[in-house]
Amino acid sequence: MFLINCPYCGERDQSEFSCGGEAHIVRPKQPTELSDDQWAEYLFMRKNIKGVQFERWNHTHGCRKWFNMIRDTSNDKIHAVYKMNEKPPVE
């Protein structure tokens, strides 16, 4: 449990938010040409990193807007929060 600094609403309790999983997974540009392996990669395979991970979050019980977060999954520390259309502040 932690506090999240929503880029639209400010600091709120984590229980107001829902996590949308790994960020920056781009929907295939030409879905009809994808092989089964590529579909599996897109749909199911996840980095599931122990350490710094890029994630999508939604302020479900607040502004209901999506945004991105850089969080360390080994200690739940949040390093950065940025809007959907923004580039990550670090690589």
Next chain:
Amino acid sequence: MKNKYSIFSLIKNSLSHHENWKQAWGDPEPKKEYEAIIIGGGGHGLATAYYLAKKHNMRNIAVLEKGWIGGGNTGRNTTIIRSNYLWDASAGLYDHALKIWENLSQELNYNIMFSQRGVMNLAHNLQDVRDLKRRTHANRLNGIDAVWLNTDQVKEFCPIINTSPDIRYPVLGGTLQRRAGTARHDAVAWGYARGANEMGVDIIQNCEVKGIKRNGDQVEGVETSKGFIKTKKIGVVAAGHSSVIAHMAGLKLPLESKPLQALVSEPVKPIIDTVVMSNAVHAYVSQSDKGELVIGAGTDAYVSYTQRGSHDVVEGTLKAILELYPIFSRMKMLRQWGGIVDICPDASPIISKTNIKGLYFNCGWGTGGFKATPGSGDLFAHTIANDEPHKLNAAFNLNRFVSGDLVDEHGAAAVAH
């Protein structure tokens, strides 16, 4: 067995004030090379090593454990054992395990305190009733014992449940598997460790795997905190850390690791002699032999390796517990903890070869792996020894995420499973 435990050994050792019991398993330094290496000394990993040695005659093997054996999810779960799964593939897998459980104390000469006290799953709405009745029928077609209980029968079986129609999620009935129950989780790890060690398996604790060495698409060994160990076969049974190990081998798995919480109350006199699970309100409870209520909560909805979990998850579970069991309202909770569970998109496990030769994964057990420990070990040992899955774990291959042939227990068995 060299040091068989019996009433006579107990009497003999009592004469020396129980100070001369022999160590149940050794503490060796790793050899330079093994026939096979199991990464992860939890119940599943130790069981795998045990069955590799016992049924497949592979004695030159090692189990590598980062901490101490049974210190991960094996020692953190709520010890529920059942096999009433909906789909044929799952029913086959979990009932295979249950059948081994039934004779495991005898086989290991180690009291794992397996207690077939029954597991009851409650229905709180009409869809629950339909789903659980369907599951009861499916179970019986698969030869798994299951009965449907109406509200009065639920009350009769477990009188402390509040079956009043006025509660927020009233009890509309439930299913009961009488062969299901609980076992002592630590004893399972210790029993398998002792059994495996007696057949020559090296159990190496405090040995963290740092890397997996490959030559092309064949594994060559593991880098560990105790140096490099050569091997041609690696079985990974690392639960929540499976993705971390996979990453070392250059693989990606369809897993997300999340904290799953449990808690125990102060010990009280016997009050609940069965296991009651409720998927809709996500609360389940049983009572340990020490008298503590053992309560299972849910997972956090985000990836985390912190082994803690959020307070609001526990709060939600306890609200449901209090509504269902008003008698517990003044009890104090003693301890709360979290374990990291690796969850597959279809909430079914992976017991599978990979496209790297000699690398095998047993993972994705999610929130309900304990119950499968003996079956999982047996089938994974078969898969490693023969480089082919057993027919009972063929459906649980890694390729199902490519073929689309998923074993979707998530929708069917609901949250707790």
